[in-house]
Amino acid sequence: MAYKKILTIQDISCVGQCSLTVALPILSACGLETCILPSAVLSTHTAGFSGFTFRDLTEDMPAIQKHWQKENIKFEAIYTGYLGSIKQIGYVRDILKTMGTDNCVRVVDPAMADNGQLYSIFNMDYVEAMKPLCGEADILVPNITEACFLTGEEYKEVYDESYVRTLAEKLAALGAKTVVLTGVGYEQGRTGVAVYENGKMEYYGHDKIAKGCHGTGDIYASAFVGALMRGKGVYDAAVIAADYTVRCIENTQGDPDHWYGAKFETALGELIRMLED
Numbered sequence: 001m002a003y004k005k006i007l008t009i010q011d012i013s014c015v016g017q018c019s020l021t022v023a024l025p026i027l028s029a030c031g032l033e034t035c036i037l038p039s040a041v042l043s044t045h046t047a048g049f050s051g052f053t054f055r056d057l058t059e060d061m062p063a064i065q066k067h068w069q070k071e072n073i074k075f076e077a078i079y080t081g082y083l084g085s086i087k088q089i090g091y092v093r094d095i096l097k098t099m100g101t102d103n104c105v106r107v108v109d110p111a112m113a114d115n116g117q118l119y120s121i122f123n124m125d126y127v128e129a130m131k132p133l134c135g136e137a138d139i140l141v142p143n144i145t146e147a148c149f150l151t152g153e154e155y156k157e158v159y160d161e162s163y164v165r166t167l168a169e170k171l172a173a174l175g176a177k178t179v180v181l182t183g184v185g186y187e188q189g190r191t192g193v194a195v196y197e198n199g200k201m202e203y204y205g206h207d208k209i210a211k212g213c214h215g216t217g218d219i220y221a222s223a224f225v226g227a228l229m230r231g232k233g234v235y236d237a238a239v240i241a242a243d244y245t246v247r248c249i250e251n252t253q254g255d256p257d258h259w260y261g262a263k264f265e266t267a268l269g270e271l272i273r274m275l276e277d
């Protein structure tokens with residue numbers, strides 16, 4: 001197995017099982033050397049905790065990048081998630097453009113919204129700034145809510161395939177080559193993922209667990225990138241990430257004290273086995 005070095009750029013929420021505290025262990029379990037660039041440090045994530053601290057690391061980014069350039073460090077994949085500021089998005093775009101190897105895969109998760117709403121620290125200016133970053137992605141991994149904010153389409157809970165195709169086409173029109181749209185369900189009690197590439201759409205559906213968990217978008221994107229960089233095709237990686245995320249949610253059911261995240265550690269062994277098939 002080729003040993004690959006990847007960079008992931010997202011926040012450290014010290015408590016709450018999301019972003020880097022999820023991406024780093026999942027990508028490591030997938031056998032990838034995982035380098036990080038923290039976008040911000042928060043005491044907890046912002047969904048459900050109050051009074052969290054937030055240290056924006058925007059101003060550290062250019063010096064970190066410069067040092068890596070001096071050391072001739074390049075990455076086989078760059079995967080971005082929750083970012084800290086609009087200015088930072090500009091720095092991240094430059095990192096995507098300059099820090100990859102010749103065949104670098106650039107994956108952008110526009111982590112900024114869910115369930116029809118933007119996360120608390122973001123506004124429409126942030127959404128506008130996200131669009132060109134999404135356009136630079138080889139693979140864009142939004143949920144339906146993020147897709148709506150990015151395309152200006154109305155957010156719907158009930159929809160058909162033509163709605164999903166419109167979202168995917170409009171996202172691809174931003175410039176992303178491939179779109180992996182998560183949380184796509186056409187029937188009550190079902191959800192899944194739509195993969196859009198070169199005008200072709202493939203769908204993988206599965207049962208929806210009634211009680212979802214916070215942070216599953218980060219679990220999904222991390223497992224997807226991990227499987228992809230282990231040599232799986234886009235659709236197969238999308239399926240593995242979906243199956244793994246379902247197992248994480250299942251393993252978190254029935255524990256009301258664990259409202260803030262999913263117990264993704266409990267299924268890492270299964271993820272590793274899925275990669276071996």
Ligand code: PXL
Nearest residue numbers: 018019045046047082119215
């Ligand atoms: O899981 C997305 C996410 C990441 N990081 C922080 C968040 C959230 C979602 O709310 O608040 C800080």
